[in-house]
Amino acid sequence: LAAGDAVRVARLLEPLHAADIADFLEQIDAGERREILLLTPACFDGEVLTELDESIREDVIEFLPSKFLKEAVRDLESDDVVDLIEDLEDAQQNVILQALDGADRAAVEQSLSYPEYSAGRLMQREVVSAPEHWTVGQAIDFLRAAEYLPEQFYHVTLVDPRMRPVGNVTLGRLMGSPRATLLADIQEDTFRTIPATTEQGDVAYAFNQYHLISAPVVDDDGRLVGMITIDDAMIVLDEEHEEDILLLAGVGEGSLSDRVVETTKQRLPWLAVNLLTAILASLVIAQFEDAIGTVVALAVLMPIVASMGGNAGTQSLTVAVRALATKDLTGSNVWRVIRREALVGVINGVTFALIMAIVGMVWFGSPVLGGVIAVAMVVNLVVAALAGTVIPIIMERVGVDPALASGTFVTTVTDVVGFFAFLGLASAVML
Amino acid sequence: LAAGDAVRVARLLEPLHAADIADFLEQIDAGERREILLLTPACFDGEVLTELDESIREDVIEFLPSKFLKEAVRDLESDDVVDLIEDLEDAQQNVILQALDGADRAAVEQSLSYPEYSAGRLMQREVVSAPEHWTVGQAIDFLRAAEYLPEQFYHVTLVDPRMRPVGNVTLGRLMGSPRATLLADIQEDTFRTIPATTEQGDVAYAFNQYHLISAPVVDDDGRLVGMITIDDAMIVLDEEHEEDILLLAGVGEGSLSDRVVETTKQRLPWLAVNLLTAILASLVIAQFEDAIGTVVALAVLMPIVASMGGNAGTQSLTVAVRALATKDLTGSNVWRVIRREALVGVINGVTFALIMAIVGMVWFGSPVLGGVIAVAMVVNLVVAALAGTVIPIIMERVGVDPALASGTFVTTVTDVVGFFAFLGLASAVML
Structure with a gap:
């Protein structure tokens, strides 16, 4: 199709909504995109540009002949122009600003003078x-x-x-x-x-x-x-x-159209933080090497305690982060929420403690081991509920986005507490 | 304040927006809520009712004198009435339907005849x-x-x-x-x-x-x-x-105003699923009890491999789930996305493999152990990237919400593969 038949490509794109054309451009690969751009530049009007994902937009603006770029921009309202150019590099910004006539350019420049992500950037200047x-x-x-x-x-x-x-x-x-x-x-x-x-x-x-x-x-x-x-x-x-x-989920910004290098760059730091916390948990385990050497069953069961804590903590955390974002969790109900989460932690903890006590006894034939894992489970699920609720609240209070890295903190707490409670108790009781 | 002074309470609530009154009612406890209800029922108009959280709304409708309830409902447009009553029990639904006059009731009943969560439920009948x-x-x-x-x-x-x-x-x-x-x-x-x-x-x-x-x-x-x-x-x-x-995050529906029992009911099933998968991972570890008994360092290091895999898998998973939800991930780019994720997995895998090889050697003085954890890390991060992308895609294809339980599947895969790769390789090489 993209074998040079400009009329046919144009006819195919024509009936589509700008947002769909943009989606289409995001899904094909860079080579195809450039071919289509050079073949039918007139199809890429201002609306398509504003709909495009940032990384692709830069690419398109670079390759779109400047005549068409200027035309594309002139049709837009001031808020769309601001939206279009605020993430571009200076050189590309200037190309577009030059394409506007005086009054429009002044309006766009004034909007750009407001801080990023502010109402001033979002607004249109045209008011009735x-x-x-x-x-x-x-x-x-x-x-x-x-x-x-x-x-x-x-x-x-x-x-x-x-x-x-x-x-x-x-x-x-x-x-x-x-x-x-x-x-x-x-x-x-x-x-x-x-x-x-x-x-x-x-x-x-x-x-x-x-x-x-x-x-x-x-x-x-x-x-x-x-x-x-x-x-x-x-x-x-x-x-x-x-x-x-x-x-x-520990992914910075990011979209499907980013390249491999960018994606790796976004994800690597989070994994690095996770590595540090995982090593911290390993250091806890290392304190109990003797116990594990004597009772290998401990090594078999310990990930269960940690995993349950991590999951329960993530549940509390997510509910708390959402409640903070929607302003449903405030100073006036914070203690009631914490109390409720702790209570849920106790109930879930006791439930799974009973189950694990039975599993431990049946699997390894040791009532003591069953008792140890049961106690560790209760402790870790209660700690998980508290950590999952309190950590995002504290982050919000000190002015950090509670969604940011809360997950890592919470699972660090549940890993460390889980391993320590289980292995520590086992060492004390069984050795 | 809620000590009987109706005029003052009314004066405090008066200037607030319905949504804010609803938020306020959600944040105080059930006893206080009933006191306010009986004191100033006229403040609870239809708009406040539609803004309330479902569980609280039932409570309010039950305690609000029916005279005020009827008045509250009559002011609303048809879509708001539908929104208000669709989640109520039959008895409460009837009370409200009776309060409407004939034409309005017919409109509401017809909207209710459309399936839940459909455009028919969402629409207003009033059209120009x-x-x-x-x-x-x-x-x-x-x-x-x-x-x-x-x-x-x-x-x-x-x-x-x-x-x-x-x-x-x-x-x-x-x-x-x-x-x-x-x-x-x-x-x-x-x-x-x-x-x-x-x-x-x-x-x-x-x-x-x-x-x-x-x-x-x-x-x-x-x-x-x-x-x-x-x-x-x-x-x-x-x-x-x-x-x-x-x-x-493995939380069903749920809000901060749910009671402890409801919250526990929402979260327990997910934790139960997680317990099963954690036991599955433990069964893998149990296959290598001898190896762990001989080299306890394996027990110390194995959670690191599993944890890194779980995190990397969650990253890929979240990006894939979002891309599916926004229809950015489709048949036409699915292979490119999978290839990209795999490549990111390889790069991250190799990076952390090198770091862990060094950590393993320095910590335990064993180059072989360092090599084993490095290889296991690469394997698990690539598997994590693939599982995190492919599992939600498959769930979408078979018609299941990809956000549902994908996380559990993915971490099960990364736990099992992580423990198996690390302990299996160690047994083969070190024993």
């Missing part, structure tokens, strides 16, 4: 606002006379004389109300402004929590500087979740 | 539609004359004479266009209908992928039956992510 004292009729006439309206807008934002937003009126209410009605009388109950420096995760939280559709963004003085719409908030919510899942 | 041949002027006059308009709507859906949706016009475009313009000429580029039986996860995916704001829902004959808006899709996206994270 009206003085708070206007009537429905005035607003409708104003809108119908406007030369330019943003592609996506759902609210008219009411502003006071100093351009500070005071309320939102949905277009639906505007349409459905008599012309003489004051805008202020039909504004929405739920109204929130978002400071431009707000972290994007908090923006997504606010949209999700309060079911916002769009929200005005304000500067330090409370003046309207832009607007964030729910579709952008949804993308952020998706990204934040993705990041949490990957962090919990 | 217009014949495809209308002009902007006709549509505006129709909207302005309408007695009732849904609280949230962003599009006018164009329908053909048989009520099949053919396009969307945003209210913004409608406002900004001359009265004589045909609606068909200003419809949006991106338009998708959603069959009522679509799984809600796919609905959320479509909204996120194609940046939809609202989409018409159609029945089997393609006729318009309702509408889904992005705020509902965002909630689903959030829930689906939550479910993925919890499943990956």
Whole structure:
């Protein structure tokens, strides 16, 4: 197919949504991608570019003839341009900025002046606002006379004389109300402004929590500087979740389209940390070499205690990390949650202690060994529940993302405690 | 505070958003919650009820005087009522259905006839539609004359004479266009209908992928039956992510407000599965009791090999599960992804093999032991990468949620292979 038939390739890509074209480009290999790029550059409009994964996007921008690149960028709204170029290298950024005309470039540059991952980066500059004292009729006439309206807008934002937003009126209410009605009388109950420096995760939280559709963004003085719409908030919510899942698994950022070297670089550090903690656990085992030399069954059973602790700890940890992310775990219920987790740990611990006591006795014919593994199991599952809950809470308090490396800390604790409780108790009782 | 002063409690709750009141109710304990309920039942309107966590919601509905319950429900739109009652027991469902008037009850009952977690459950029945041949002027006059308009709507859906949706016009475009313009000429580029039986996860995916704001829902004959808006899709996206994270960690559904017994019930089965796989790994170790009895260092080092494999496997697994969920991993790139993961496994394997060879030699003064752990490390990390990628892909192919229990399978593989490679090789070489 990609054997030079530009018309046919174009015809195949034409009906696809930009997001699907981007997905398609991500899934084929780099060589094929470049062929298609050079064959049908006009298919790669601005929307496709914004949908592309970062690493692939750089590649495409590099190979796309600059004429087409400029055209692609000119059609975009300011927030999409910001999204497109914020991760690019300086040289590529400049190429794109040059392609914009003066006013657009200034808007993009001002958005870029806000910190990364802030509401200021996320917002579009195109806003529809009206003085708070206007009537429905005035607003409708104003809108119908406007030369330019943003592609996506759902609210008219009411502003006071100093351009500070005071309320939102949905277009639906505007349409459905008599012309003489004051805008202020039909504004929405739920109204929130978002400071431009707000972290994007908090923006997504606010949209999700309060079911916002769009929200005005304000500067330090409370003046309207832009607007964030729910579709952008949804993308952020998706990204934040993705990041949490990957962090919990010990994978930094990363996507399927990264190359082998990049992927290795992302994963190696986490494995290195894990190696250190595994060696720590081994040092604990080494303290009991004599006991293991005498009763080899200890070596056979010890991974069970550690593994159960690790799993139980990960369960508590994940629930705690999610609860912190959704602000369901706060100062006011933290002790109740810890108490509950500990209690669950005791119940699970006793259950599996009984099972393992029987397994130990039947398998190795030693009631003492059964008793030892039972006690170690209870101890480790309770410690796992506590560690899994308390460690992320502490990380949150000291300002570290609780999803980051909590897992390693928790399994280190459960490995060390598991081996120590089991082997230590066995040494004391059986030798 | 909750010492009987209804006015003060009401005054404190008044300014809060429904979602925040719900969060507050979830965080206090059951006794306090009932006191507040009986003190200020009027504060618990329908919105607060829909925001509440399921287990707490049942509790509140049980204790809320029925007069207030009925009032609370009557204000809600049909999709919110469905959301509210679909998880309730039959008796409570009936109480609420009785509170609705005839037409609303019929709408809710019809929504409930769609399968759980389908677009039919998610949609609202209130839709604003217009014949495809209308002009902007006709549509505006129709909207302005309408007695009732849904609280949230962003599009006018164009329908053909048989009520099949053919396009969307945003209210913004409608406002900004001359009265004589045909609606068909200003419809949006991106338009998708959603069959009522679509799984809600796919609905959320479509909204996120194609940046939809609202989409018409159609029945089997393609006729318009309702509408889904992005705020509902965002909630689903959030829930689906939550479910993925919890499943990956071996926690079923579950929230912080569940009681100890429920939480234990959710977590115990997963731990039981883990116990079986841990015993499986122990059986492997038991095959090499003689070797461990002779060289106790093997018992000290073996958890390192298993732990590194488990971690590397979890990394590959998480990336694969996410890629499957976002449809980034498909038939067309599956082999490239597997090849890449294997390669990353080799590189990480060799790196940590070298480190462990040195650690083994220095710690135990045995170059042979160093060599054995190095080889076992390479083998296990490559197997981990393959298992972490292939297992979720297979689960997806056979129609099982890849997030479900993949983790247990993968760590079982890495434990068994890790212990077997290390102890087996050691027995062969060192004894």
